[in-house]
Structure formats: C-alpha cells, structure tokens
Amino acid sequence: MTALNVLMIGAGGIGGYYAAKLAQAGHNIVLSARGEHLEALQANGLVVDYEGAVTHHDLPAFDHQALMRTYRADDFDLIVIALKSTATDSVMVELSEWLQGGSVPVLSLQNGVDNEQRIAREVGEQRVLGGLAVRIGGHITEPGKVYAEGVAQIVLGAWPVQARNDPRTGLLARLEREFTEAGIPTRVTDDIHYELWRKLVINNGVNPLSALTHLDTRTLTHHPEFGKMVYGMMAETVQASKADGVNLTERDLDEMFDLISSFNAIKTSMLVDQEKGRPLELDSISGAVLRRCQSLGIEAPYTRTVHALLQHRNVR
Numbered sequence: 001m002t003a004l005n006v007l008m009i010g011a012g013g014i015g016g017y018y019a020a021k022l023a024q025a026g027h028n029i030v031l032s033a034r035g036e037h038l039e040a041l042q043a044n045g046l047v048v049d050y051e052g053a054v055t056h057h058d059l060p061a062f063d064h065q066a067l068m069r070t071y072r073a074d075d076f077d078l079i080v081i082a083l084k085s086t087a088t089d090s091v092m093v094e095l096s097e098w099l100q101g102g103s104v105p106v107l108s109l110q111n112g113v114d115n116e117q118r119i120a121r122e123v124g125e126q127r128v129l130g131g132l133a134v135r136i137g138g139h140i141t142e143p144g145k146v147y148a149e150g151v152a153q154i155v156l157g158a159w160p161v162q163a164r165n166d167p168r169t170g171l172l173a174r175l176e177r178e179f180t181e182a183g184i185p186t187r188v189t190d191d192i193h194y195e196l197w198r199k200l201v202i203n204n205g206v207n208p209l210s211a212l213t214h215l216d217t218r219t220l221t222h223h224p225e226f227g228k229m230v231y232g233m234m235a236e237t238v239q240a241s242k243a244d245g246v247n248l249t250e251r252d253l254d255e256m257f258d259l260i261s262s263f264n265a266i267k268t269s270m271l272v273d274q275e276k277g278r279p280l281e282l283d284s285i286s287g288a289v290l291r292r293c294q295s296l297g298i299e300a301p302y303t304r305t306v307h308a309l310l311q312h313r314n315v316r
C-alpha cells in the first residue's frame with residue numbers, strides 16, 4: 001500500500017471519525033479546525049470514541065491560514081470537505097486561490113445536494129468528487145474529542161457525472177480500495193446525484209423534525225404521529241428530486257424510511273447544532289427541497305411547516 005496524503009477540512013463528527021480510521025491504517029492525514037477544538041487537537045491530539053472503543057491520534061492540525069502557509073494544495077492526493085454545508089461557501093472562498101494553485105481532487109462528505117456545485121465554482125467540475133457519509137452518527141463531545149457510531153460507510157463518485165474514460169476513475173478505484181481496507185466500507189457509484197438525493201430523503205425526513213422536537217431518529221420514526229410526518233417529508237423530497245432530473249421512486253422512499261427506522265437511535269447532526277446554538281443546515285436540507293418543489297409548482301406542506309417553525313425559533 002502507498003499511503004494516501006489526505007487533508008480533512010472540518011475535523012468534527014464526520015471528518016474526525018474518518019480521519020482517525022485512515023490514520024490508523026497508515027495514511028498521512030492533516031486536519032483543519034479552529035477555536036478550542038483546534039487548540040485541543042494541537043495540544044492533546046484527536047480522541048475518537050467509536051461505540052465505546054477509544055483511540056488517540058496525534059495528527060497535524062491547522063487553521064486555514066497556517067495550513068496555506070505550510071502546505072501546497074498538491075501536497076495532498078485528496079482534500080475532503082467535512083464541514084457543515086453552512087460553511088462550504090465561505091471556506092471555499094477563503095481557500096480558493098490556494099486550491100487553484102493545484103489540481104488535487106476535492107471530495108465533499110456533506111449532507112445536501114448543492115455542496116458539489118459550490119466546490120466546483122472554485123476548482124472546476126473535473127476536480128470534484130461527490131460523496132456521502134452513510135449509516136453514521138457522530139459529533140464533537142468536547143474540544144478534541146469525537147464520538148461516532150454506526151457502520152459508517154462512504155459512497156462517492158465523479159461529479160456531476162461519471163464520463164467514459166473519466167480521469168477520476170483510477171483515483172476513485174484507489175479510494176474505494178484503500179478506504180475499505182482502512183475499515184471504512186466504501187462504494188463508488190456512477191450516479192452520485194441519485195445517491196445524494198437518496199440521502200437527502202433521510203435527512204429531510206429526520207433532521208429538521210429532530211431539531212424541532214429534540215427526539216432521536218428511532219423515537220421519531222417509530223412515533224405514531226411523528227413517524228407519519230417523517231414519511232411525509234421524505235415523500236416530498238422524492239417529489240423534489242424530479243426538479244434535478246433524478247426521479248426517485250416510491251421504492252427509494254420506502255427503502256430510505258426502512259433504513260433510518262432500523263438504524264441506531266441517532267441524535268441527528270441538526271439536533272446537535274440546535275443544542276449547541278450553532279447555525280442549522282436548513283438551507284441545504286429543507287430549503288433545498290422547498291426550492292425544488294416551488295420550481296415544480298408543487299406543495300410540500302410537511303417540509304414547509306417544519307422549516308418555518310425552525311426558522312422562526314432560530315431568528316427570535
């Protein structure tokens with residue numbers, strides 16, 4: 001194995017967990033972070049509690065200004081964006097010139113269907129890999145410490161489409177192999193839009209409603225009333241996908257509802273943000289669905305109501 005050089009931008013629940021798995025397998029990982037979390041990473045390393053198994057990792061960690069002084073973009077084989085999507089735009093603008101000085105591919109591991117487009121604006125489509133973190137729940141428990149659970153898979157693919165003789169094919173195959181060997185079950189897809197939309201079905205079903213009710217995914221999906229609302233918001237997401245030419249079906253809807261109903265009782269990333277008083281990924285989850293429904297001229301009453309209630313709560 002030749003070690004991969006990976007820059008993890010945003011070393012939170014998702015970035016911290018996957019960075020630790022890759023580092024444990026012998027890959028060279030650099031983290032970006034800020035504030036107290038960065039200070040703790042620099043002073044004590046990254047501590048990951050995966051379902052009770054605690055590991056410790058001394059990894060180089062930088063804020064973005066120091067990162068750009070220390071490395072060139074092409075010192076890395078891959079740059080992973082594991083920020084909340086509320087930060088994608090500003091971080092991409094901050095790193096734009098530095099990224100444009102190289103040709104390294106950039107993989108988004110974020111929820112939502114609009115992040116790849118934002119990244120492409122700075123680096124060009126041919127460098128963008130779309131991706132999603134599947135069957136994982138994770139968050140920062142205190143500065144420097146991450147908790148994660150679930151089988152923690154990754155699905156990734158060339159964005160916006162996998163072309164014939166796509167130059168990214170070799171790297172994707174390598175990532176699938178190396179990530180899987182590192183204990184991250186990974187699958188390359190030739191239709192990343194479809195996979196991102198299927199994930200959005202789950203996220204629009206449970207994330208906003210969990211932030212509103214403070215309930216975990218299992219309680220929500222098994223609740224006699226909230227379960228129906230989750231299913232309703234998922235069905236609206238299936239309708240919305242048509243605006244992007246994705247055409248999810250009732251089968252996708254039922255598969256995604258079954259997947260999240262049978263998964264661990266997860267405190268969603270949006271509920272974690274709500275509890276910490278941080279910005280919510282509303283624009284990229286329920287907002288993304290509402291924009292598409294509006295363009296199609298269809299109603300999305302469940303999504304509209306939950307979105308409006310959360311917006312109201314968070315602007316007061």
Ligand SMILES: NC(=O)C1=CN([C@@H]2O[C@H](COP(=O)(O)OP(=O)(O)OC[C@H]3O[C@@H](n4cnc5c(N)ncnc54)[C@H](OP(=O)(O)O)[C@@H]3O)[C@@H](O)[C@H]2O)C=CC1
Binds near residue numbers: 064137139140
């Ligand atoms: N958590 C989960 O269970 C799951 C999350 N996802 C998705 O994965 C993505 C990442 O989520 P998650 O890991 O929960 O996010 P976290 O909030 O845990 O981590 C993101 C990290 O990025 C940091 N960050 C933000 N802006 C900057 C900046 N300018 N410079 C340096 N660091 C910065 C944040 O710092 P700060 O706190 O200071 O803002 C935070 O530490 C999201 O799109 C989410 O929806 C997908 C599946 C499951």
Ligand SMILES: CC(C)(CO)C(=O)C(=O)O
Binds near residue numbers: 136
């Ligand atoms: C719902 C869940 C846990 C599914 O992986 C998720 O994606 C999130 O919390 O943002």
